[in-house]
Amino acid sequence: MAGANTHQAKTQFGYRRHPDQDRAGPRPAEHPVVIVGAGPVGLSLAIDLAQRGQRVVLLDDADRIGEGSRAICFSKRSLEYWDRLGVGDRMVDKGVVWSVGRIFHGECQLYQFNLLPEDGHKRPAFINLQQYYAEAYLVDRINELPGIDLRWRNKVTALEQRNDSALLTIETPEGAYRLTAQYVIACDGARSSLRQMVGAEFAGQVFEDQFLIADVKMTAEFPTERWFWFDPPFHAGRSALLHRQPDDVWRIDLQLNRYADPVVEKKPENVRPRIARMLGHDKFEFEWISLYKFQCRRMDRFIHGRVIFAGDSAHQVSPFGARGANSGLEDAENLSWKLDRVLRGTSPASLLESYHVERSMAADENIRESTRSTDFMAPNSHQEARLRKAVLSLAKETEFGKRMVNGGRLSVPCSYDTPLSSPDADAWAGGPRPGCSMLDAPVADQAYLTDAFRKGGMDFALLSFSNGVAIDAPDGVRDIRIGGAGGLADPLGLVAKRYDAEPGTTYLLRPDGYVAARFRHPTRESVAAALSRAQGFN
Amino acid sequence: MPLSTSSNFARPDDAFRAIVEAHRGLTEEQSADFDAALVLILANHIGDIEVLREAIGLARRRMIDGQQQQQQQQ
Numbered sequence: 001m002a003g004a005n006t007h008q009a010k011t012q013f014g015y016r017r018h019p020d021q022d023r024a025g026p027r028p029a030e031h032p033v034v035i036v037g038a039g040p041v042g043l044s045l046a047i048d049l050a051q052r053g054q055r056v057v058l059l060d061d062a063d064r065i066g067e068g069s070r071a072i073c074f075s076k077r078s079l080e081y082w083d084r085l086g087v088g089d090r091m092v093d094k095g096v097v098w099s100v101g102r103i104f105h106g107e108c109q110l111y112q113f114n115l116l117p118e119d120g121h122k123r124p125a126f127i128n129l130q131q132y133y134a135e136a137y138l139v140d141r142i143n144e145l146p147g148i149d150l151r152w153r154n155k156v157t158a159l160e161q162r163n164d165s166a167l168l169t170i171e172t173p174e175g176a177y178r179l180t181a182q183y184v185i186a187c188d189g190a191r192s193s194l195r196q197m198v199g200a201e202f203a204g205q206v207f208e209d210q211f212l213i214a215d216v217k218m219t220a221e222f223p224t225e226r227w228f229w230f231d232p233p234f235h236a237g238r239s240a241l242l243h244r245q246p247d248d249v250w251r252i253d254l255q256l257n258r259y260a261d262p263v264v265e266k267k268p269e270n271v272r273p274r275i276a277r278m279l280g281h282d283k284f285e286f287e288w289i290s291l292y293k294f295q296c297r298r299m300d301r302f303i304h305g306r307v308i309f310a311g312d313s314a315h316q317v318s319p320f321g322a323r324g325a326n327s328g329l330e331d332a333e334n335l336s337w338k339l340d341r342v343l344r345g346t347s348p349a350s351l352l353e354s355y356h357v358e359r360s361m362a363a364d365e366n367i368r369e370s371t372r373s374t375d376f377m378a379p380n381s382h383q384e385a386r387l388r389k390a391v392l393s394l395a396k397e398t399e400f401g402k403r404m405v406n407g408g409r410l411s412v413p414c415s416y417d418t419p420l421s422s423p424d425a426d427a428w429a430g431g432p433r434p435g436c437s438m439l440d441a442p443v444a445d446q447a448y449l450t451d452a453f454r455k456g457g458m459d460f461a462l463l464s465f466s467n468g469v470a471i472d473a474p475d476g477v478r479d480i481r482i483g484g485a486g487g488l489a490d491p492l493g494l495v496a497k498r499y500d501a502e503p504g505t506t507y508l509l510r511p512d513g514y515v516a517a518r519f520r521h522p523t524r525e526s527v528a529a530a531l532s533r534a535q536g537f538n
Numbered sequence: 539m540p541l542s543t544s545s546n547f548a549r550p551d552d553a554f555r556a557i558v559e560a561h562r563g564l565t566e567e568q569s570a571d572f573d574a575a576l577v578l579i580l581a582n583h584i585g586d587i588e589v590l591r592e593a594i595g596l597a598r599r600r601m602i603d604g605q606q607q608q609q610q611q612q
Contacts, residue, residue, distance in 0.1 A: 383570075390574040400582040 041311035042187030043138035061155035071325035095127030192313035204297025218284035228407035294318035315363035320408030337511035351536030362414035376406035422517035431500035467503035
C-alpha cells in the first residue's frame with residue numbers, strides 16, 4: 001500500500017541456511033526452547049529468555065515484518081516490560097505519549113478521562129506506536145544479544161509430542177528439516193497452526209458488526225488524545241475512533257453494518273469519502289486499510305504437553321481496549337521466568353501450570369471487558385440499543401451515566417488469584433496485595449522504583465522499608481531498600497504511600513514484578529516460605 | 539444488605555401513581571425509553587450489585603411465573 005513501502009524495505013530479512021538443516025543421521029538437533037512466531041510476543045519472549053541465559057530458536061514463516069500498523073497502543077505495563085528487555089526508551093522516544101481520552105455523542109463531548117492522573121511514574125499510561133516499529137526495534141535488540149537464533153522463512157508443518165520433548169518438522173525454501181525442543185512456545189497468532197496441530201479448539205464469540213480501519217497520513221491539529229464518538233454527525237448511527245500515531249499517521253476506526261461487503265468497503269475510493277466526511281477535508285493519504293469483525297475466543301488450556309501457547313494464539317479479543325498485544329506481552333513476562341527456572345531445574349515443572357492459571361484468568365478478564373465494550377458499541381437487540389441510548393442521554397448530566405458509557409476499557413494489568421501468592425497475614429490499608437503488579441514511584445531525581453527493580457537483574461527481589469535493622473534476603477533474592485543508610489531515597493514519600501509502608505514493611509516481588517507476599521514484620525522463615533511457594537514448591 | 543421487599547413507602551399509592559403518571563401521554567416507544575432511563579437511575583441510586591442482582595432475579599421470576607399461569611389458562 002502506498003506510503004508503507006519505506007518501512008518495508010528496511011524490515012525485510014533474509015532466509016539463511018542453518019547447520020541444523022544439514023545434520024546427518026537419524027537424530028535431529030535438540031534445543032531447549034523453540035519459539036514459533038516472531039511477532040511482538042515471540043520476539044519479546046526470546047529476548048527475555050536470552051537475557052536469562054537461555055539459548056532460544058525463534059522461527060517465523062515470513063521473511064519480513066507484517067504489513068500495516070495493526071496493534072498501536074502499548075500500555076504502561078508493556079513499556080515497563082520493554083524497559084527490562086532494553087528497548088523501552090526506543091519505543092517511547094518514537095511513540096506518541098498519551099493518557100487522555102474523550103468520548104463524544106453526536107456533536108457533544110460526554111466526558112473525558114485520564115488514564116494516569118497522578119505523577120511519579122517513569123512510563124506514561126500509553127504510547128501509540130505502529131506494530132512494525134515495535135517489531136523492528138525488538139529484532140534490533142535480538143541482534144545485539146547472544147543466544148537467539150532467529151530463522152526467517154521457517155514454517156512449522158508438523159508436530160509430534162514425545163514424553164520429554166516435541167519434534168517439529170520445518171519447511172524452508174530449501175526443503176524440510178526436523179528438530180526437537182524441550183519446550184515449544186507457540187506465539188503464532190490468532191490463526192495459529194500449532195493450535196491446530198495439537199487439536200485444540202478456539203472457542204468463543206464472533207460479533208456480526210464489521211469495523212473499518214484506515215490509517216491515514218496527514219498533518220492535523222487534533223490533540224494527542226483518544227477520541228471516540230457514538231453516533232457522530234459524519235457517521236450517523238455508528239461509532240468512530242480517532243487516534244494519533246508517529247509520523248503524522250492517524251488511526252481511524254469506523255463501525256460498519258453487519259451486511260457491509262468487505263471487498264467493496266475496503267476499496268480506497270469507497271473509504272475516502274467516509275474519512276473526508278469525518279475530517280472535513282480530503283488532504284490525506286492512505287497508509288493501510290483493513291476490515292475486521294470482533295472476535296473473543298480463548299483456548300481452554302494454554303499448555304498442551306510440551307507446547308505452550310502465548311498471545312493471540314491462546315486468546316483473542318476485540319481491539320477496543322488495547323488488550324491484544326499488551327496481554328500477549330504480559331503472557332511473555334509471566335512465562336519467561338518460570339520457563340527459565342524449570343529449564344535450570346531450580347523449580348519443579350509444575351510451576352508452568354501457574355502460567356496457565358494466571359494467564360487464563362487474565363484472558364477471561366480481557367474477554368469479559370472486551371465483550372462488554374463490543375456489546376455497548378454494537379447492541380444486539382432493540383432493548384440493548386434502548387438501554388444504551390438511556391446511558392448516553394443520562395451521561396450528559398450525570399456522573400454515573402458518564403461512567404457507564406463504554407467506548408473501550410483500556411488495558412491494565414490483571415490481578416491474579418494464584419497459588420504462588422502467600423495471603424496477607426497483617427493489616428493493610430492500601431498498597432498492591434499479593435497477586436497484583438508492583439507500582440512505580442520516584443526514588444530519586446529522574447529515577448524510579450521500576451528502574452531499581454530492573455537494574456538489579458531479573459530475579460526475585462525483596463523491597464523493604466528501613467527500620468534501622470537490615471533484613472537479609474534469602475539466597476538469590478535481591479534487596480531493594482528504601483530509606484536508611486545506603487537505601488534508596490523516597491524524595492516525595494510516594495513509595496511509602498503507594499506501598500502503605502511503615503518502618504520494616506517488606507514486599508517480596510516476583511521476577512515479573514508481581515507481588516508474591518508482603519509483611520509488616522518479616523522473619524527469615526516467613527520470607528523463605530513465601531519465596532518457596534512463589535517458586536512453585538508447595 | 540439484601541433486597542428489601544417489605545413496604546418502604548409511607549404511601550405506596552403515591553409512588554405507584556407517580557410512575558403511572560410519568561407514562562401518561564407517551565407512545566409505547568417513548569414509555570420503553572423512559573423505563574430504561576428510570577431503571578438505570580434507580581439502579582445507580584441503590585449502588586449495590588448484589589441487591590440489583592436480587593431485584594433482577596425477582597423480576598425475572600415473576601415474568602416466568604406469569605407465563606406459566608398464562609399457559610395453564612390456555
